[in-house]
Amino acid sequence: MNWFVLILAGLFEVGFTTCLKFSNNFKNMYWGVGFFICITVSFILLNKAIQTIPIGTAYAVWTGIGAVxxxxxxxxxxxESAEFWRVLFIFTLIASIIGLKLVS
Known part of the structure; x- marks a missing residue:
């Protein structure tokens, strides 16, 4: 269950970075509010996940989901660029996240 919570926290991290971009330096109030909602939910869920998942693993997975x-x-x-090397390293991050789940 806490792995599901951690994945959800990572998806909310994607939400807050996306809202940050769309907020145009917080000039767009709606995206700015979305940013604060997503970042709050993301941290609350991360905090819940680290109750049973090792913090190093949880943080790596959370930031990995956010980065990917x-x-x-x-x-x-x-x-943004979708050149071969960038996509290759994105897949490397995905493989690393899966590897951390398998060894935890």
Whole structure:
């Protein structure tokens, strides 16, 4: 159950980074509010997950989900590069997250 909570926390991390970009330096109030909601929920869920998952593993997975998810959002919505090496290292991050789950 706490792995599900951790994954959800990582998805809310993607939410807060995406809202941060769309908020245009907090000039757009709605995206700014979304940012604060997502960051709050993300940290609450991370805190819940570390009650049973080792903190080093949980933090690595949380930031990994955030990094991969944010990179994918950047490619899909912000016209960021999807060149071979960038995609390769995104998949390397995914493999690392899965590896941490398997050894924990």
């Amino acid at each position: 998810g944010t990179a994918i959002i950047g490619i899909m919505f912000f016209n």
